[in-house]
Amino acid sequence: MAQRKEFIMFSRRLLILSSAALALTSLAGCNKATDMLNPPALHVDRAYVKLAANPDAPSALYFTVHGGASDTKLLNVLIDSALRYEMHESVTSGGMSDMKKLEYAVIPAGKDVAFKPGGMHVMVWGISKSAIAANKMPVIFVFQNGDRIEFDAQFVKPGADAGAAMAHDGMAMGNEVMGNEAQ
Numbered sequence: 001m002a003q004r005k006e007f008i009m010f011s012r013r014l015l016i017l018s019s020a021a022l023a024l025t026s027l028a029g030c031n032k033a034t035d036m037l038n039p040p041a042l043h044v045d046r047a048y049v050k051l052a053a054n055p056d057a058p059s060a061l062y063f064t065v066h067g068g069a070s071d072t073k074l075l076n077v078l079i080d081s082a083l084r085y086e087m088h089e090s091v092t093s094g095g096m097s098d099m100k101k102l103e104y105a106v107i108p109a110g111k112d113v114a115f116k117p118g119g120m121h122v123m124v125w126g127i128s129k130s131a132i133a134a135n136k137m138p139v140i141f142v143f144q145n146g147d148r149i150e151f152d153a154q155f156v157k158p159g160a161d162a163g164a165a166m167a168h169d170g171m172a173m174g175n176e177v178m179g180n181e182a183q
């Protein structure tokens, strides 16, 4: 009898623990529990534009692409509120850091690919003042598999810590993901 009661207590504790773990994984942006039941969905999050201190200099767009059920490539981005933009890759040769044009980025199935400082990025020229004022730069990510995913990038002021801003906004930003496979 006592043993049975103990077992019930134990299962109850296990239940509480597993729901706590579930809540934690939901907070992390990508719900791992859901990923195990459904195939991974291609999506983008954590998009932000690090504004250049000099308004005439280009700013850099960073984001994370989460691979879907099969391998694909990010072919381009479309940004209405900028005059010009180009995908770049930072390369270091002989201690010198330089960047070159990136034709596409390979997005392996189920893997995360981060466009981040010192690596792949999108250089952006002439961002509209209204987009900056609204703290919202809509970006359409164009993939080889035909998916076009729209996601709003936020702005990070020169000198501000993007990492901290993203950590705090991670959840809210994750909720903004809009799959747009119809186009």
Ligand SMILES: [Cu+2]
Pocket: 088, 089, 099, 121, 122, 123
């Ligand atoms: Cu660049």
